[in-house]
Amino acid sequence: MEMVKLLLVLVMALELMVGSVEGHLRPNFYQSNCPNVESIVKEAVRKKLNQTVVTIPATLRLFFHDCFVEGCDASVMIASPRDDAEKDAHDNISLAGDGFDTVIKAKQAVEVQCPGVVSCADILAIAARDVVVLSGGPSFTVELGRRDGVISQAGRVTDNLPGPDFDLDQLTSIFAKNNLTVRDMIALSGAHTVGFSHCDRFANRLYGPAGADPTLDPEYASALMKACPRDVDPTIAVNIDLYTPITFDNVFYKNLMRGMGLFSSDEVLFTDERSRPVVRRFAKDQSSFFKAFAAAMVRLGRLGAKTGEQGEIRRDCTAFNN
Template sequence: MASTTTQFLLACSIISLLACSSANAQLSVNFYAGTCPTLANIVRNVMRQAVTTEPRMGASILRLFFHDCFVQGCDGSILLDDTASFTGEQNALPNRNSARGFQVIDAIKTRVEAACNNTVSCADILALAARDGVVLLGGLSWQVPLGRRDSRTASLSGANSDLPSPFADLPTLISMFAAKGLTAREMTVLSGGHAIGFSQCSLFRNRIYNETNIDPAFATTRKANCPASGGDTRLGPFDNTPNRFDNSYYQNLVARRGLLHSDQVLFNGGSQDATVRTYSNSAAIFLRDFAAAMVKMGNISPLTGTNGEIRRSCGIIN
């Protein structure tokens, strides 16, 4: 049973999210109520099966949504496959050999098309799937404003330039999120998406071997599966509960156990230390703020009305 504090924060969260969704007139939580009433159940059922089979998939889908929204807005552009005449975002440096979960989105799309032909965008499916992955792993739910349409374009250069690097410093992170209309606090709470999932050794090798603001025992543990050379794709968990969406990520930062350089800079004597401490001390506040920030991120430059299209298959333009 949730504590009184958690229940209170959840109630506040619901109020704030409703306000946020209604403030964006372009999107609506009831967008498909009449045209595809089974949409939410379809997405949830496929995501439940995917996460049950592989818990890591919740983190993978969440990352897909983040990488979609930060390039051209939340328009499903990351889902477009390369062809002989089209270059998409999947082989940009931040996505190559790491972006995953496309088959889950395709499975959802197939079922949605069978129920509601040519109605629901891949961009909206991705937004719902990201929410459900978080919830299935223990996070709070939120209402997802819907009505996005799918892009007919993608941007390889945008993916290479707009997605934050795992080696970024704090001012760079704050600036990159600000460019998308997100505050420093929202950057810090969205970084909490690393409450679940894993990173490849090549992205945290320098931190565990060369950085000094790191707990020595933690570094030793990570070195056991990430050699000084080779083994680039070996995985290390972001925190000690990679399959549970909780606030352990922030507790690790306070203990100097952030996995990536871009994780630990959130707690390293800078402007976000107080926010990290707040989240490390209160899972309820973190979960509330994360849900609200996800709604705001999902509102980045959506295609609506007659812009874009409703793709029949998420990997190709109609």
């Protein structure tokens, strides 16, 4: 009996430790002061999506880039007159404006009904879920209660985001630093099923000293060279998934098995035997991918969450409160 009591005490202590790490995020955080926040955001996202399908990958990528730097605190949204905020960092220059606009418009819609209540960080988290659902992907419960960060510096982005040429060890390391597993990393990489990329992000795979990267399917490499010739306009972009670029599905993993991963950091998920079984699993079973992606997004959303008295609730997502 004493042993049972001791175990119960240990379990309670562990629960308290986990709770303190994850803050006080919970699905019903706004139940009393903004109960319709999720429906308001979803409608704003739907309107933006009807204007441009770029809304899907742009919003999803914005969430990922935000969470991996200062935590999920909308610090990536800050616009600096000196061009020295997070969004101005080299790795964030390619973030599409439609992602920022989605959050700004959703915030404006929420402010009409619930002024000064909902953080930009929570709106971005909800919007990231909504673009997944609206493009055919899995739904999942978004934990809420984040507050907006008060630091946004370009210098803090360096070495905190995975690069397009990372190998598996580098990918595993940077995700582990953010309390995400290898499976989480492979699942979150699946967001590239609705993404696009500018040519300069993968040009080294096409025009290396020895020619095209041999892990690329030759026909795919040839098609990429036509779309992205040497010295191409840096604004030119191509879809990462050529087959279903605006549908959230598991075709990304099927492409990897064909040698059609646009980035070497994507293709390595299949060429490295350590991660290959998970890629095969997700390529074969979309529901398995959807389940893993949804779980990984929830864990991603907990990174560095500011709660309680930390941070602030911004009136304008692009500027700190004065």
